[in-house]
Amino acid sequence: MSFSGIxxxxxxxxxxxxxxxxxxYKTKLIDDTTNSKLSNILLMLVNPIVIFVSYQRDFSKELLEGLLISLLMSFAVHIVGILASYILIRKKRKQVIVLDKIRIKKYVDAENVxxxxxxxxYANVGFMGIPLVNGIFGSEGVFYVTAAFTVFHILSWTHGVMMMSGEKNLNFKDFFKKLINxxxxxxxxxxxCFIxxxxxxxxVYQALGHIANLNTPFAMLIAxxxxxxxxxxxLFTKNLRIYYISLIRLLVVPLISVMxxxxLPINETVxxxxxxxxxxxxxxxxxxxxxxxxxxxxxxxxxxAVTTLLSIVTVPVIIKIAEMLI
Structure with a gap:
């Protein structure tokens, strides 16, 4: 079966x-408090164990090289995302005002930029990435996902925090505190352990493996x-701009990444x-x-919520395109 089929x-x-x-949630079997606890268990226990178990394998130069290449590729994807977002999501937006039957165009500050x-x-490499990659490549794929995890945490707690807070000077003490998770x-x-x-x-490996197997059900229940x-x-009708943001996240950035x-003459799994x-x-x-x-x-x-639901369609399309080119 092809990657897209799997x-x-x-x-x-x-x-x-x-x-x-x-x-x-609708039947109140899981409420907000329970969901918050499930999220903490996933982030603080299950995800780290999934990653650790993926490193419990025989050392090879090819795997280590693949991990380093994955790190560089992840940085490249995030740079593409940052550039695309700054180009396509502007702080000033054009607004047309009709005054005495005269159309006047002006630029106003955009909300929620x-x-x-x-x-x-920033993509959901943990909740969605690990289950999908694990389903295709198993623990070897998760091994390479750790590179994306690392880059995601570094950039989201530096660039992401500065962007969302509006502060230009990063508090490195707070950054390193958050980074140690x-x-x-x-x-x-x-x-x-791998090296x-x-x-x-x-x-112990089998016990950790059972906990690691909780990753997909926990992550998707939380979602x-x-x-x-x-x-x-x-959700799908009241704010059509969400589709524009979804287009950038689910199609623009991935298609540029495919290109x-x-x-590249590298391992297909990577x-x-x-x-x-x-x-x-x-x-x-x-x-x-x-x-x-x-x-x-x-x-x-x-x-x-919208990007998670739309990804059910867009992710296989992106991988099918990648398969055709590769």
């Missing part, structure tokens, strides 16, 4: 779990609950993983940042 199957599985999450740009740049620790410890070939006992908070019909990467990471929907952390910096958190949550 991906469609994986996305259908994910969609069903998301739907179950929506039902759980920071929220829209963040949503267009279970995910980064999982990457660091896992990398050390020096430190293996945990088989019984489903988040979507369940919105009126789905109104940048398809010709290449497809990098392209897939560029194509996943908006990061959930955008809503948290919007709350923290007094931005439009409702809009951030709506963009997250």
């Amino acid at each position: 991906l469609v199957n994986q996305i259908l599985i994910i969609f069903i779990i998301i739907l179950i999450g929506v039902i759980c 920071e929220v829209e740009r963040f949503a267009a740049i 279970p995910t980064i620790i999982g990457i660091a410890v896992g990398l050390i 020096f070939q430190i293996r945990v006992p088989d019984v 489903g609950v988040t979507i369940g908070k919105s009126n789905i019909v109104k 940048m990467f398809f010709w 290449k497809i993983t990098a392209i897939l990471m560029s194509a996943v929907p908006t990061a959930a952390i955008g809503t948290l940042f919007a709350i923290k910096f007094n931005k439009n958190a409702v809009l951030a949550a709506e963009i997250f």
Whole structure:
């Protein structure tokens, strides 16, 4: 089966779990408090273990080279996202006013620019990326996803924070404090174990593997609950600009990434993983940042929900295009 075929199957599985999450919220089986606790368990426990387990493999020069290439490719994808968002999402927008039957064009300050740009740049490499890559390539794919995780955390807590807060001077003490989190620790410890070939006992590995298997159901249930908070019909009709932001996140950035990467003479797993990471929907952390910096958190949550639902269609399309070119 082709990558896109496997991906469609994986996305259908994910969609069903998301739907179950929506039902759980509507029937009050999972409330906001429970969802918050599930999110913490996923971020603080499950994700780091998924990453650590992916590093429990035989060392090879090819894997290490692939990881470094993945790191560079992830930086490239984020740079594309930043440039595209600054070009396509402007701080000034043209407004037409009719005064005494005379049409007057003027430029006014746009609202929610920071929220829209963040949503267009930063992708959900954790919640959506890991389950999708794991479904196609297994733990080897997750191994390469850790590069995207690292770049995402570095840039979102530097560029992302400065953009959302409006502050030009970054507080490096706060940055490093936020950077030292279970995910980064999982990457660091896992990398050390990979390089020096430190293996945990088989019984420990199996136990960690069971916890790692919680990643997809937890992540998608959380996404489903988040979507369940919105009126789905109104979500897709009340603010058409969300489609514009979704277009940038789900099609513009991934298609540019495909054009940048398809010709590279590198490992196919590394290449497809990098392209897939560029194509996943908006990061959930955008809503948290919007709350923290007094931005439009409702809009951030709506963009997250819409891009997550639309990605069910767009992600297989992007990977199919990549397959045809590669």
